[in-house]
Amino acid sequence: MRLAELSETSGVSVATLKYYLREGLLHPGQAVSRTQADYDETHVERVRLVRALSEVGGLSLATIGRVLEVITSPGQDWITVLETAQRAIGSGRAADPDSSDGSAPDQPRGPRASAWLVARGWQVHPNDPLIDDLERAWAACDDVGLGLDEERMNAYADHVERIGEIDVSTVPADPEGAIRQVILGTVLVDPVLAALRRLAHQHISVSRTASH
Amino acid sequence: MRLAELSETSGVSVATLKYYLREGLLHPGQAVSRTQADYDETHVERVRLVRALSEVGGLSLATIGRVLEVITSPGQDWITVLETAQRAIGSGRAADPDSSDGSAPDQPRGPRASAWLVARGWQVHPNDPLIDDLERAWAACDDVGLGLDEERMNAYADHVERIGEIDVSTVPADPEGAIRQVILGTVLVDPVLAALRRLAHQHISVSRTASH
Numbered sequence A, B: 001m002r003l004a005e006l007s008e009t010s011g012v013s014v015a016t017l018k019y020y021l022r023e024g025l026l027h028p029g030q031a032v033s034r035t036q037a038d039y040d041e042t043h044v045e046r047v048r049l050v051r052a053l054s055e056v057g058g059l060s061l062a063t064i065g066r067v068l069e070v071i072t073s074p075g076q077d078w079i080t081v082l083e084t085a086q087r088a089i090g091s092g093r094a095a096d097p098d099s100s101d102g103s104a105p106d107q108p109r110g111p112r113a114s115a116w117l118v119a120r121g122w123q124v125h126p127n128d129p130l131i132d133d134l135e136r137a138w139a140a141c142d143d144v145g146l147g148l149d150e151e152r153m154n155a156y157a158d159h160v161e162r163i164g165e166i167d168v169s170t171v172p173a174d175p176e177g178a179i180r181q182v183i184l185g186t187v188l189v190d191p192v193l194a195a196l197r198r199l200a201h202q203h204i205s206v207s208r209t210a211s212h
Helices: A003-010 A014-022 A041-056 A061-071 A078-089 A111-120 A129-143 A150-169 A175-210 B003-010 B014-023 B041-056 B061-071 B078-089 B111-120 B129-143 B150-169 B175-210
Strands: none
Touching: A003 A014, A003 A041, A014 A041, A041 A061, A041 A175, A041 B129, A061 A078, A078 A175, A078 B175, A111 A129, A111 A150, A129 B041, A129 B175, A150 A175, A150 B150, A150 B175, A175 B078, A175 B129, A175 B150, A175 B175, B003 B014, B003 B041, B014 B041, B041 B061, B041 B175, B061 B078, B078 B175, B111 B129, B111 B150, B150 B175
């Protein structure tokens, strides 16, 4: 199909598609003349992927570029792939390779989160920037007096662990499909869980009010 | 304390504090002269709140303004407070009062999410914009083929409902404290849960790899 048809099929303007092509977010079509190229289903899928990561996942186009790099470079072992994917999509300063707080990459991570993870027995890389994300998010809750102590953190973690098991159980066996599923599953299921949590608050509150 | 001391205590620059004062995000201090005012602990707490919502919660200053309006206007019933808070901090187009997709406010919400909620028996307002958030997030997962069917949605919801019960159980009885807890708990615990979910993925993956 021509660019105009790709635009129609994907619902993305020709100007935006040209921008994606220039930035390498969309692979070039098969040249059919000096000014025209032919696009196929792989282009439609790629455009859908970029839009989903951008509009629902809230990722910047620069981050999406990094994500696509991971998706299209197979042949790495599973844990490395998972960590690379998590860093590409990671939130917070520690996960952003463009910023630096001046700390060495092997500096010990957030002490409270680290101690909690060890006590819980979760096997994670002791220098993983995600530990800083947890430390910062936890500290922010403390700063405003939310009362999130170790006991409540463990109660949350019990249920999040089960959610993680649901996630991991649906990851396909082929490496490229697995990378795709990990990145998209992490980014795109976050908004699903956030919406469910808010709806659960309503349901629980209505139920409690009704029972009084 | 003077503005310079408030800046030192809160770690926020004088220029930013003046901006907060101009935008109404920070209440005025007690005037002690034509050019000086006195600030107290309530100002320190407010500045901490604004920073936490902005830096960890990722809210815009405009949204924070709406959030503070809710926090500082008590005397509404509990479900209204919850819904107002949820709308102020809501993600997605439907939750943003400044944007419009041209639909009437009482237009039926996302059909798949609505049907699923009814089947599950969750009591939520049938026109709540959160239903659109769920519909959109769910559709985005479908668009990229994540395989999130009704069964898996129910499995997620089982655990999110328990997380919601933990949240609601810690809400204090006084209305102002409750509003504060709902908004902050919703916004600030989201990043905690997101970090926990990614760490759980690592732990589960390492455990599975080790057991092979």
